[in-house]
Amino acid sequence: MSVLTHDEHTTGGHHESPEVIDHRQRLGIWIFIAGDVVTLAALLFTYLYLRGTNTEGSWRSVVAFDFTGKSLAQAQNLIDNGTPGRVFEKAVSSGLNWAIVLAVAVSAALFAFGERKIREGSARTLVPVGLAASAVAVVAAVLAVIQMRSIPQFYFVQNDSQLFIHTAYGSAMLALSGALIIHLVLLAFLGVGIVLRSLNGAISSTKWTQVRLVRFFWVWVAISTLITAVVTTALQ
Amino acid sequence: MRRLNFLTGIIGGVLVAALFYVIARETLDQGSRTFVDTLTTLTGVGWVIGFWLGIGAFTGVGRWFIGKDQNHDDEMYLAGKDLGRARYWKYTTDHKVVGVQYVIVTMVLLAAGGILAMALRTELITPGAHFVNPQIYNAFISVHGMVMIIALIVAVAGPWANFVVPIMVGARDMAFPRLNALSLWTLVAAIPLLLGSLCVGGLSMGWVTQAPISEQAGPGMDLFALAIITFAVSTTVAGVNTICTVLTMRTKGMTLERLPIFVWSSIIAAGLGLYAFPFFLVVMALNIVDRTTGTSFFIASGGGTGWLQENLFWLMGHPEVYVILLPAVGALLEITTVFSRKPLFSYRTAVGGMAALAGLSVLVWAHHMFTTGWAPTLGGPFMLTTELISIPTGIVFLVILGTLWRGNIWMKLPMYWVFGFVFDFLIGGVTGIYLSDIPVDNQMHGTMFVVAHFHYVFVGSVLFGAIAALCFWFPKMTGRFLDEKLGKLSFWLTFVGVQVTFLSMFVSGLRGMPRRYASYAIIFEHTNFISTIGAYIIMAGMLVLLGAIIQSWRSGEPSGPNPWSSKTLEWLVPTPVPLENFEVLPVITSDPYTYGEELVNS
Numbered sequence: 001m002s003v004l005t006h007d008e009h010t011t012g013g014h015h016e017s018p019e020v021i022d023h024r025q026r027l028g029i030w031i032f033i034a035g036d037v038v039t040l041a042a043l044l045f046t047y048l049y050l051r052g053t054n055t056e057g058s059w060r061s062v063v064a065f066d067f068t069g070k071s072l073a074q075a076q077n078l079i080d081n082g083t084p085g086r087v088f089e090k091a092v093s094s095g096l097n098w099a100i101v102l103a104v105a106v107s108a109a110l111f112a113f114g115e116r117k118i119r120e121g122s123a124r125t126l127v128p129v130g131l132a133a134s135a136v137a138v139v140a141a142v143l144a145v146i147q148m149r150s151i152p153q154f155y156f157v158q159n160d161s162q163l164f165i166h167t168a169y170g171s172a173m174l175a176l177s178g179a180l181i182i183h184l185v186l187l188a189f190l191g192v193g194i195v196l197r198s199l200n201g202a203i204s205s206t207k208w209t210q211v212r213l214v215r216f217f218w219v220w221v222a223i224s225t226l227i228t229a230v231v232t233t234a235l236q
Numbered sequence: 237m238r239r240l241n242f243l244t245g246i247i248g249g250v251l252v253a254a255l256f257y258v259i260a261r262e263t264l265d266q267g268s269r270t271f272v273d274t275l276t277t278l279t280g281v282g283w284v285i286g287f288w289l290g291i292g293a294f295t296g297v298g299r300w301f302i303g304k305d306q307n308h309d310d311e312m313y314l315a316g317k318d319l320g321r322a323r324y325w326k327y328t329t330d331h332k333v334v335g336v337q338y339v340i341v342t343m344v345l346l347a348a349g350g351i352l353a354m355a356l357r358t359e360l361i362t363p364g365a366h367f368v369n370p371q372i373y374n375a376f377i378s379v380h381g382m383v384m385i386i387a388l389i390v391a392v393a394g395p396w397a398n399f400v401v402p403i404m405v406g407a408r409d410m411a412f413p414r415l416n417a418l419s420l421w422t423l424v425a426a427i428p429l430l431l432g433s434l435c436v437g438g439l440s441m442g443w444v445t446q447a448p449i450s451e452q453a454g455p456g457m458d459l460f461a462l463a464i465i466t467f468a469v470s471t472t473v474a475g476v477n478t479i480c481t482v483l484t485m486r487t488k489g490m491t492l493e494r495l496p497i498f499v500w501s502s503i504i505a506a507g508l509g510l511y512a513f514p515f516f517l518v519v520m521a522l523n524i525v526d527r528t529t530g531t532s533f534f535i536a537s538g539g540g541t542g543w544l545q546e547n548l549f550w551l552m553g554h555p556e557v558y559v560i561l562l563p564a565v566g567a568l569l570e571i572t573t574v575f576s577r578k579p580l581f582s583y584r585t586a587v588g589g590m591a592a593l594a595g596l597s598v599l600v601w602a603h604h605m606f607t608t609g610w611a612p613t614l615g616g617p618f619m620l621t622t623e624l625i626s627i628p629t630g631i632v633f634l635v636i637l638g639t640l641w642r643g644n645i646w647m648k649l650p651m652y653w654v655f656g657f658v659f660d661f662l663i664g665g666v667t668g669i670y671l672s673d674i675p676v677d678n679q680m681h682g683t684m685f686v687v688a689h690f691h692y693v694f695v696g697s698v699l700f701g702a703i704a705a706l707c708f709w710f711p712k713m714t715g716r717f718l719d720e721k722l723g724k725l726s727f728w729l730t731f732v733g734v735q736v737t738f739l740s741m742f743v744s745g746l747r748g749m750p751r752r753y754a755s756y757a758i759i760f761e762h763t764n765f766i767s768t769i770g771a772y773i774i775m776a777g778m779l780v781l782l783g784a785i786i787q788s789w790r791s792g793e794p795s796g797p798n799p800w801s802s803k804t805l806e807w808l809v810p811t812p813v814p815l816e817n818f819e820v821l822p823v824i825t826s827d828p829y830t831y832g833e834e835l836v837n838s
Contacts, residue, residue: 003808003822024411024484031476035510042518042548046533049544058532058539153530164530168539171531175522193301200303 022209029213033220040224043179044231047172051235060169060236061088064154087154089167091236096147101222101229103140104184107133108215108222111191115215118198121205126198133218134191140225141184148177169236176228183221190214238313240292242325245421248290249283249428256282273527276436276455280429280462287425292327296414315413317815327421329413332813334420335399336713339706341423342394343782345387346699348431350778352380357737357771360764363756373754375438375456382443382460383430386467388694389509389556390423391702392563397478397502400709403806404496406487406824408816411480415473422470429463442752444553447534447545450523458527461520468517475506475513489824496804496828497573497580500587501566508594509559515552519545543610550601558597560694562590564701565632568657571650571708572636574802576643579829586635592628600625606674607681615674622672629665633658644832648800649723653704656731660696664689667742685745688738695774696734703730703781710785711799715811716792722784729777736770804828 051059065078066087114129151173153164166174194214197203203211260278264271288294299306306314315330316323323333324340355376359367368376402410410416433439437454450457482495482503522533523545532538534545573580580586602611602618636658645651667689670676680686710718740763745751749760756764798807805824809817 003805003824020484024480027484028412028476028480031479031510032472035472035476035514038511038514039518042515042551046518046522046544046548049547050533050540053541053543055536055539055541058537060539062538165535165538166529166531168532171525171533171538171540174529174531175525175533178525189301193303196301197303202303202305 018207018209025209025213026216029216033217036220036224039179040227043172043176044228046175047231048235050168050172055168058168060091060167061086062154062165062167063087064165066154089152089154089170091169092147092150092173092232094233096143096150097229097233100140100143100147100180101225103136103143104222104225107136107140107187107191108218110136111218112215115208115211118203118205118208118211123198123203123205126203126211127195130191130195130198134188134195137184137187137191141181141188144177144181144184148174148181151177173232176232180221180225180228183224187218187221190217240290240295240327241322242291242424245287245291245424249287249425252286252289253279253283255286270528270530272455273458273524276458277462277524277528280432280459283429284422284425284462284466288421291421293418293421295327314417315409315815327417329409329417330815331398331402331410331413331416332713334410334416335395337420338390338394338398339713341420341427342387342391342702343785345383345390345427346778348427349380349383349387350775352376352383354771354775356380357768359754360756361768362765363758363761365755368754370754371440372438374440374442374752375434377752378439378442378445378460379430379434380443382464384694385443385556385560386423386426386430388560388698388702389471391560391698392567392705393474393478393502393505393559394420394423396498396567396705396709397474397506397563399713400806401478401499401502402481402485403809403813403817404499404804405482405485406490406805406818406822407481407485408818408821410477411485412477415477419470419474419477422466422473426463426466426470429459429466433457433459433463444549445520445523445545447523447542448536450545451526451535458524461523464520465517465524468513468520471509471513475509478506479503479510487821487824489822491824493583494824494827496570497583497586498563498566498570501562501569501590504590504594505559505562505566508555508562508597511598512552512555512559515548516556519548519552522548543605543608546605546608546610547601550604551598553604554601555594555597557693558593560698562593564657564698564705565590567705567708568654568701569632569636569639570804571654571704572639573829573831574708574800575646575648575651575654576639577646577831578639578643579827579831581635581638581641583827583829585631589628589631589635593625593632596621596625596628600672603672603677606677619672619674623669626665626669626672633661633665649718649720649727650704650708652724652727653700653707656727656734657697657700657704659731660692660700660734664692664697667692680745682750683745684741684749684751687751688741688745691738691741692734696738700730703727706785708800709806710788711795712797712806712811712813714789714792715795716788717795717799719784719788719792722780722787726777726781726784729780730774731777733770733773733775733777736773737767738770740764740766740770803830 063086064084065075065082110129110133114126114133117125117129151166151170153166191214194203194211197210257275257279260275264274296306314328316326316328316333319326323330324337328334355368356373359365359373398410398416402408433456436456436459438456439445439450439453439460441449441453445457445460482499525531526533526535532540534540534542536542569580569586599621600618602614603622606615671680671686671689707718707723710716744760744763744767747759749756795811797809797811800807805822808822
């Protein structure tokens with residue numbers, strides 16, 4: 001390998017230009033998102049695989065005790081005296097599913113708006129808009145928690161062992177909701193971080209590249225939520 | 237930030253783990269079937285978070301969050317400037333320090349996995365030996381497998397993609413130095429979880445965590461799965477860093493066609509890891525939630541299926557073989573061209589072969605499931621893709637032979653391991669082709685033949701490649717040669733040991749001996765006895781190598797900056813390498829393998 005060490009290129013000192021650092025960080029976030037795409041693909045594969053195999057006809061049903069609408073005493077009575085039957089599980093509310101998509105989309109749009117404003121030179125707008133985007137992301141996370149809690153558990157008896165279980169459908173929905181909540185909490189953290197940095201002057205109309213990086217991730221989470229909602233409402 | 241180090245990491249980990257344990261114990265329903273698993277999992281999560289806090293992994297994140305970024309002095313401190321040996325025990329961002337830390341971590345992992353291997357082989361020395369009981373034997377098998385897989389994933393990519401790749405491309409550091417430290421210390425956090433799984437009952441289903449046995453295992457499974465999730469995070473972070481470094485930090489003139497071949501192998505492996513390890517993370521996460529929250533992903537009675545676990549696992553599992561293999565192959569190609577004093581034979585073919593290996597490796601996962609009954613009609617296509625992968629494998633193999641062919645071979649220590657690799661990889665590769673054939677696999681699946689096959693690939697090939705890389709770059713890392721005499725003794729012991737152990741294991745397998753059994757029929761006695769003797773010879777070889785490393789690191793013969801007269805950039809900088817590698821960034825004007833051109837030109 002032939003090497004020159006006195007080219008003009010080499011005399012710029014040890015510090016890199018902001019453009020170079022920005023280029024690197026953009027590539028980094030895209031590669032992270034690519035990894036996240038594979039994670040989502042693995043979870044959707046899980047959902048579709050379980051639905052497709054429908055082992056023992058148990059995709060959305062289970063032979064178990066159904067405690068829906070029963071008090072604790074009634075439930076205990078059912079366990080002691082009843083026999084389990086095939087219980088069918090309602091699909092997760094489509095309305096709630098799409099409400100989550102809407103909330104995430106709104107939060108992404110708000111953040112993208114804040115980014116556009118700061119690129120146009122209006123740094124003040126980013127603070128309220130960034131906070132609003134984070135708040136809406138938290139609302140979406142709360143909706144996702146409500147969705148998780150709406151997934152029923154069934155009391156299940158097999159070979160003398162007794163346990164509470166989710167159906168395959170409920171399990172897959174839990175995993176997808178859980179992954180979404182983790183992403184939304186991360187978004188809220190990043191959004192508030194961007195706001196605090198903006199307040200401290202670390203982000204300004206001339207230093208806004210990190211806002212764009214966060215926006216990339218935010219938009220990806222919105223897209224992934226949409227994909228998940230389409231799959232889980234069209235293929236229940 | 238300045239007081240945090242490995243010790244505070246351990247203290248933080250233990251304290252937060254204890255806190256999580258107490259809170260979980262007090263708040264969870266102790267009568268619940270999932271109580272123990274949830275308690276174990278939360279305690280493990282506490283350990284990881286506490287370790288991160290204690291080592292200083294969140295310091296940069298916290299300061300980013302409040303908008304008070306680290307100043308230049310902080311960054312120099314983090315890079316280990318003027319810290320002496322203390323920097324090796326801290327959250328240091330200098331890629332060379334991280335490279336050295338990876339060497340140590342790899343050696344710890346190999347030692348742990350090796351001790352377990354010796355216990356297993358000792359148990360198998362005679363049919364009726366009772367060195368360990370069958371339950372402990374199964375736990376040792378599982379943890380041995382995973383410890384060694386992790387050790388080999390990081391054995392080349394960890395130390396050398398960190399230590400030499402940035403210098404090879406003419407960069408001052410990795411693209412994201414703090415993430416670099418994070419990947420290393422996250423791996424460190426995973427080790428106690430993995431080994432700790434043995435202390436809480438272990439697990440009995442092998443490193444593949446086969447469902448539904450994994451659903452029924454004790455709390456060792458929780459720590460095991462959590463260790464894998466932690467490791468997957470570490471590897472993903474490291475992969476992003478390697479790819480960004482190479483794609484965005486190359487110096488002027490370092491075009492993609494001038495990249496040293498080891499750099500190519502590193503980024504192809506990193507890219508493949510980014511595809512594979514999310515599956516690893518997901519399958520282990522689903523396993524944990526099955527065990528702690530009553531989901532039914534892998535439980536047939538609740539609508540789940542073990543095939544889902546197998547598919548998710550092997551979607552990761554086979555690409556992972558090439559994540560392990562490719563960096564070792566890249567290092568061996570690098571060494572071969574230097575010590576043959578010839579340009580690399582067909583550079584573009586080598587890059588294309590490695591890329592094809594990576595591409596095909598994602599299409600072969602179901603060959604691990606030929607005997608499970610899953611999708612029999614897909615057996616043919618998967619057999620075909622698996623057999624196709626032997627083509628790029630053969631191409632890469634031929635590149636090594638082509639580079640050696642009529643070369644002016646300089647038989648120094650690294651070349652011994654290269655020739656060992658060539659011999660062993662041929663055996664490991666060819667037996668793999670047999671196993672890709674469905675009729676043969678139906679006979680051989682689950683036997684010691686399979687164990688011998690992948691040990692020829694992992695020990696005889698990847699480990700040899702990792703040791704070759706260590707011998708080759710040791711002078712750059714330490715400024716001293718690795719002791720040739722002890723190194724050669726280690727090579728011959730290990731090489732002979734591998735043949736004795738695994739050739740006789742092939743015979744055990746051909747005669748029908750199943751794997752993962754603590755005891756066996758009397759007809760397998762002789763071959764198992766021979767295998768165990770071979771394993772002890774390998775152990776002797778490894779101990780000699782360890783002695784050589786320690787002795788050479790402390791008082792080996794000084795090597796100077798470029799003892800092999802190599803032409804890649806890492807050899808053109810001083811030894812020890814300065815903090816930011818280059819006083820002035822080099823400009824590259826030719827490809828890296830111009831060996832012999834002086835002779836041609838004259």
